[in-house]
Amino acid sequence: MHSSVGAWERRKESTMSRCSHFELRTETEHSTILTPTSERHDTSTPFELGSGDPTYKQAQHYRSLVASREGTPVQKGWATRDTTPINRPTVQQKTTDSSPHRTALRTAIMKRSLVGLLAIGGCSVKHVTGFSSESNSNRREAIGKIGRLSTGIIPLVARSPPATANSQDVTPLSTKWTSVDGLNSLESEKFVSFDKNSYQAMVNDQSRTPLFEKAITNRLKSAEPDSQVVLDLGTGPFALFAVMAAEAGAKHVYAIEASADAAASARDVIRKKKLEDKVTILEGFSTDVTLPEKADFAVAEIVGSVATEESAVATILDASRRLVKDPADPRSWIPSRVQTLGAPASYTLHNLFRPPAFDWDKLDGQPVRFNCRDEGLQLLSDPAVVEDVSFADIARAGAGGTRQITFTVDPGRVEENVEKFGNEFAKNGQQRLASEVGRLKVETANSVSGIAMWPRLILDDDIEINSRRYPDGGQQKSHWQTVLPILSPEPVPVKGGDRIVVNFDFDIPKEVTRPASYKISGQVVST
Template sequence: MLPFVLFPSMGEYPVYNDAVYDGLAAPDARSRAYDAALRAAAPGRVVLDVGTGRDALWAVAAARAGARHVYAIEAAPAAAAAARAAVDLSGFSRQITVLEGWASHQVLPVRAEVCVSEIVGNIASSEGAIPILNDCRQRLCTPGCVWIPFRARTMIAAVDVGTPSLDPSCRLLMDRVIAAAGGASGLRLCLGGPAWSALVSSPAVVESDVFDSRVLPPISDMSVEVELVAGKATGLLLWTRVAVASSGREVDTLDGGTRAWAPVYLPAPLAGRVRVGFSRRTSDDGVHPDYLLTVDGVTVWRSPHHVSSSSRTP
């Protein structure tokens, strides 16, 4: 069996480093899909970029595609400063305004006609895309706004990965994630290695959230139960598939076409026909979801976004 390693899921927490941003900036199937969607939607329109990041990737791409103006929002102060520098370097500083802070705190002079974001997590909803984008839809965007991405899904399957080890180079990053979460309870660990080769069941969909002005906005809290028929498995794998536009191929975490997302692994030995329950509930910060997974009615994984003072134990 090929060796697998574990490393912490980072997108939900303010612990991004240059290595993460370098991965996001890499040319891949995801970046090509975003570029194509912006070339189709942005010309002549006002664009909102939510979570623009260190390189203001999609803000610059929208300006290059001919957007009338781009408002690029970034919550992390250091990333916002780097985004301003990237915009200046791009030559589009007159077309792009970088706004520092949470999207919920922003007011735009005009409503956006296109909203682009990449606040899609390793579990699709984990970075708080649903409440954040629903708020943008209500306050910052036009009724007919074009949404990029169009849909984000989370898949689940049983896998056999043996006994994966913690990537030793990630220990410092692990400490930063634990500090940001307030504890290690329900820590989300991603699987490094050829995860597609470890599947021992067909995949099922546990999240499917459509961002489209023609339909009702997705709801934050939900539960679903799916059936998996597995060979001998060491655990379950959750991963993201993103339809950047309403037509065209999905970008799949497992197909090797992007480094933007990684599959989340949880050990839960199982075999045969099992019922897996997946639920998400918005945490007390009003943005990020907490997750619960059951197998045949028994809780196997409880993963809050952060450990609150009221729930923390020795």
């Protein structure tokens, strides 16, 4: 939740972005993309695309980018928190179009044929090239012209397998984005925003909510009864942590919420629970609110899937100066510290869909966002700390800046990932095509697509929240997402022992009116 962005007003289309089903839709003779349906459940037989959830989001966002190029309104992307149902996303056949390439697509889907889909992919499964009205030759020429990164050029060759990494090869990597890119946002693109379903997913996250409740209760029990004034930054439509604090014995709780609708909903909750004398809902940005008294401690669950992407730094910095009694004491904050962990990762669909049929450059730096249980993404090394923000030290140390980390590809992980990716590709019904699955799983496991990132919250000395398993970064259930900025138009081949040298340049503003910007660059050094 977000003190500056607690809004749950989002475009109707963003609700569809969390649906678990989508259909294939033909845009032109040479362009087939994935587009959402309104159902979350369907009784028809699905064609499951392994880690399909990111594919759906990619395709939906690509559709938006193409719409913007063609002068039609842009409908923006996916949520910063995960609201995906437990069932895996699927591709559904929901069209009566009988064109030849559609018939081929339908046949591939109904026969659950990955190879069939790939075979026609080069000419018709162009999720987005951005040049759907041009000829194939012009389209390929245009795609070739834009296959450039700031640190080098990587050739775009349709469905060609990655080359073997040779001794002393150095392959450049680069991307950049802002905290609101590809996400629904509030206040003229300045803040990430949520819908009510996203808030409900946060409430229901059993790896998060009970631990916050425990930390709040412990903090109140450590003081004299009915003595603690509590500040809830970004209370959301359910006033969840404000209610917890009031019921656990707080003297008073000031709960701040920027969205008028969410604040109204929070007031209804407080009224129904008869806590009006204990909880005050304050509508507006926390940076614009003045409290009648300073708080003994603040609850601030304003942590994004990249920890700083929900303006936590600017919000906490302001609260430190004006709203909290002893901001230099770590016990004045829940959480007291937030981190972003990261590691190089391999991604099934980056290997499966290749230029020119699928142009990853169209993301323009915007990351892919995964359910933290998604097996279609696997780490190549142990994670490292990418961001580390202590709320008690924020006035002195701030956040952001540059950091260089060298990751070494773990041959043991690569070997394990071969089997995991084999299971992912086999889920597409390819038991009879073992050789194709065998090639794909090895290529994918021996490639890097980007740097996966996810948040870690230290609530106090004894309680922490990990959105992925700690410390190895394994999959587990969480409403937060794993963020993967794609660093190259095609996967870069790697092998055990290779070094991936990564420079993180994060500009984290001290003003809530400016979104954070992120840049990752580096190189793969093959040994």
